[in-house]
Amino acid sequence: MSAEESGPYLNVGNRLIRRDAAERLTGHTTYAEDIRLPGVLYGVLVPSLVAAGRLRGINVDRAVALDGVVKVLTAKDVTDRCYGNYVKDQPIFARDRVRFVGEPVAMVAATSLAIARRAAGLVEVDIEATTPVVDPREALTSAEVLVHDRDTNVIEDVHISRGDVDAVFDTAHAVVHTEIESHRAHQAYLEPRAVTAAPAPGGFSLIMSTQQPFGVRAQLAELFDLPTGTIEVRVPAIGGGFGGKLHLLFAPQAAAMTLATGRPVQIVCSRAEDMTTGNPRENSIVRMSSAVDESGRILARRCDVVLDAGAYAMDTPVLTSMAAFYATGPYRIDALDIRGRAVYTNTCPTGSFRGPSGPQMVYAAEAQIEDIAQQLGLDPAEVRRRNFIGEGDRGPTGELITLRGTTDECMRVVESRLQRWRQADVAPGDHRRRGYGLACAWWSTLGTPSAATVELHEDGTATLSSGGTEIGTGAISTALPSMVAEELGLRPDRVILKSGGTRDAPYDSGSRGSRTMFATGNAAVLAARAVAEQIRNEASRLLEVDPADLVLREGRVEVKGAPETGMTIAEVSASAHLHSGPVVATGRYRAELAPVEGSELQGARFLRLGEPTFHCHGVEIALDEETGRVDVLNFVAVHDVGRVVNPVGARGQVEGGVVQGIGYALTENLKTNDQGVIVNGNFHDYRLPTIADVPPNIETVFIETNHSHTGPFGAKGLGEPPVILPAAAIGSALRDVLGVQPYQLPLDADRVVLTIAERDSHPVPGPPGSTARPPEPEVEK
């Protein structure tokens, strides 16, 4: 759809307060756990306590004998089909083998939670423990310890290549190598995962905290071999998702128990269960080399990325492709040899987390820019500037960029702030050293399918039915109705939203991939436009005016240029109901798949940005060199996401993302020990930033001069980008203070002390380029 409209708009661009704000703030919101169906059973899963082993037997007799226990299920009681987004590798309950600590081996359903918990403790699981593989490097090469019955632990192997990389490397002015390692982070939504299954004719229904009810329904239909329509997924209010609620979670187990007992079954994770059996952001290893000329222009790049998938693939296959795609950063590089791999390990499966692969890939690509600048003795901002990708260039897979590249505009705003901060006085007695850094990135707007229905009622109010899920961004609850109101010439409060599941709305591919405002929004706008056309046609008949001469505004249908000639939309709608039929339309949207040219792609699953967005973050840090402690003092976040539909919501997205990014950079680290046990699966040892740990001012700036050609009102995606840059910006600021930056995340006090020690262990602080750096290895091809 084209969206070259320039406004002005009555609703779009206004500051809108979230429609669900009051009920959320006053505690009246109903979450999945709050809904207790009559006769509900409480489900508790029995986890494997070892990371790897042969399942020799399970004795459920003592659990079954407990008064109040209704049923105990194990693998032999359920289908042997497995599930998974790309690889069907995950059983409902472990069958023959266990592959990670926390994997469900059985499930108890009882009439009270306390009984179910006690009974779960009475299930006797006999496992012959075997040696687990928990380190992805080891998993990559091991032929002995295999997580699945395959001859390798490598689950995904992707190549993107273009140009004659070898020739460029052989003749380049310089070759610069950067290697980083990143850690796991948990989505740490406030509402732990929860699902209730209940019997329904021919199938079952779910009440589930999920970001993607239609995806859950489709996968469950396949798993249980049921017609899709016999499964309903209802989504009450969600207490955060961040990618952690895209998957089936414990829906298969709850559904299996409901099918076995004919009763409703609820599973609500404890915090510990949630932290240790979720799908955290994957740990990874990124090795990157660039061949550059003397000006810092990047002529060719090799990159080798390894992602730790954990015990099951989930959506890691596509994340591997994303990681490979983002190896260039927002820079034009004409010769590429990029490989992405994912490996199984005997650890909790990893998966999507807001901006999947983004934080580590931005960290690697931006550290590489700084390394290049250091080796060549150039200003890193200037190196960036000489390499930024823009309109008419082709991205890594050969996708033509059809929007202006605005990373430079974003960076100029950041540079002005860094300059101002550098000149500010430091409080007397504050001996911490100041560092200033920035990072640049681009990101995609996922254009996966959505449909939405808009119906205009006889009274001139409208109902928008969307299968989209409100996960806290306000895009569904607030922005969508306002966009529909804009198209129909109504006040936003005249558009009523119906959403929250699969029953009352057509298909939507979920709240993820920075797509909701864009793609779900497009479907809603298309439906609204079709409804507007029906209204114009009806009014045309009544007013005897060409429909093309009619506009809908402020609740009326008016003749362009003669607003006194017109009728209320309510009158027209009522007339249509009597004469031509109900006023209703469904919009369907899927982004066009633009051609990709000039790259050789093997196994790549992620090929296009769709509508690219451009970003730069800047930061001022204070470093306590004696303890390694880093405090973030000031932050500026500049984003080009096209038109901003709701400035309040957009700012909230940026601030939340920056805080989440600071947490990833400095304090959050989901640690797995060498036995595959997560050692800090709770909210006191897994250190989310508190309000005391983030800068009092996070300045948010939007570059609103580069609207999308295809998004609603010119909007692009914003959900993910704010989280992917802070670590790289803080790394750059550390280099500003120390002359070196850590190559291992997180950048916590421990890591910073080690980085300083490593720097100081090199006796002569040599010329640029000779700082602590791993020796030049060959990037594996």
Added chain:
Amino acid sequence: MSEPDVGAYRRPDNLSELLTLLDRRPTSVLAGGTDLVVMRADGMVDRTQDIVDIKDVSDLRGISLDADGTLTIGAATSLQELAKTPVIPPNAITDGASLVGGWQTRARGTIGGNICRASPAADTLPGVLAADAQLELASTTGTRLVPGHAFFTGPGRTVRKPNELLTRIIVPASLGASAYLRFTYRLAMDLAVVGVAAHLDIKNGRCVAARVALSAAAATPVLAPDAADALVGTELDEPSIEAAAQLVLNTATPIDDGRGSRAHRRTVLPVLAKRAIGIALERAREGHRR
């Protein structure tokens, strides 16, 4: 339907009844409940034990200063009251009290609870050791005083017998000043990765007595005598402080765990010691005795 047995809840309003209840059968003592309630819910504390709530025994609360300078803190005094007390100037114990948990935790949690929980990482304990405080244990058969440094026997373990109650923390009069500092990854709602309390007595510009105590550096809070001894006799100039601070490593035996690494703890301990000694010195010079 059979639920497991759970102990009874008792809330006596006087000490003798309270001590009688403790004497009768194994009991969980409830003050603020900020640890106990959570630990019981998690099954880490035996749920069949009775709970004896001490909050109605008013003798157990309050902070008072005797004419001779002896400070007495009731065991059920909240951490918040201690942190904000006007009775004494800021010192290592009040510094620690002001850092425990979040505001809600401090409003509810008590100094006695913090001590009897005996976490190696507890924030008030180094202050108790550095102040050379005596801990008063009462039972139906009498009371005894245990010095802070002899009170803790391991993580979560103390010399308190099941029939005894910690009633008062008695801090001797002092001409000196003290301070407590800790290292955390977060600036709020965090547990000490390591902590250091320092107490200095100064006469005519010279250190005449000193105690340094550490948290999260061993299985219990510990005194660091080498560091303290090195301060005595010096004028507390920077080189002397720096050299003494380094000696906390003679005592510290920190571990690698989910909260921090042994190496980083060893890096940070002398830094905190140096800074805590510096703050104590500044307080002493400003006349903030304690």
